[in-house]
Amino acid sequence: MIRESLLKDGYSRFSVNHAFSEKDVAFLHREFRTLEPDPYAPTSVQRFRRYGNGVIVPWRGCAGVDWMPVVIDSRGHGMSGNNPEHENIRYFYALSDIIKSTELLTELVIKDFKNTFWSERDLISQYISACISSE
Numbered sequence: 741m742i743r744e745s746l747l748k749d750g751y752s753r754f755s756v757n758h759a760f761s762e763k764d765v766a767f768l769h770r771e772f773r774t775l776e777p778d779p780y781a782p783t784s785v786q787r788f789r790r791y792g793n794g795v796i797v798p799w800r801g802c803a804g805v806d807w808m809p810v811v812i813d814s815r816g817h818g819m820s821g822n823n824p825e826h827e828n829i830r831y832f833y834a835l836s837d838i839i840k841s842t843e844l845l846t847e848l849v850i851k852d853f854k855n856t857f858w859s860e861r862d863l864i865s866q867y868i869s870a871c872i873s874s875e
Contacts, residue, residue, distance in 0.1 A: 742855040743855060743856075743857070746855070746856070746857075752855070758847065760842075760843065760844040760847075761843065761844075764842040764843055764844035764845075765844065767838050767839050767842055767844075768839060768842070768844055768845075770838075771790065771835070771836060771838075771839045772788075774836075775788035775789060775790055776788060776789075776790070776832075776833045778832070780830050789832055789833075790832060790833050790834060790835045790836075791832035791833070791834065791835065792807055792808075792834060792835035792840060793807070793808040794806055794807045794808060794840075794849070795808065796849070796850070796853055804846060804850075805840075805845075805846050805849050805850070807835075807840045810834045
């Protein structure tokens with residue numbers, strides 16, 4: 741179902757049936773409570789978001805995410821070219837180092853990657869973007 745939605749809509753929503761540590765869940769809840777408003781959202785929408793860029797290096801043996809450093813203060817991550825409704829790069833506040841270090845976010849990203857059309861056997865690193873968002 742996830743792959744079908746990706747093909748049809750270009751995105752997919754999914755839920756995870758996995759138990760994570762209470763500590764990781766607490767970090768995620770804290771991240772949600774501190775999300776900044778999305779300055780690019782329509783005024784009729786209350787959207788909050790943070791963003792992070794990383795790389796999945798499949799040939800290491802165990803899949804993980806190497807997070808790229810923040811380059812422009814706390815608004816170091818931008819989105820461009822992926823959304824046709826936005827012509828210019830958009831900058832968002834960065835995911836916290838704490839949430840990027842959790843098993844929870846790493847596992848969500850890796851599970852999401854496994855639902856795409858890339859294979860770990862392709863032996864090419866994959867540039868990924870993670871967005872924590874609330875509407």
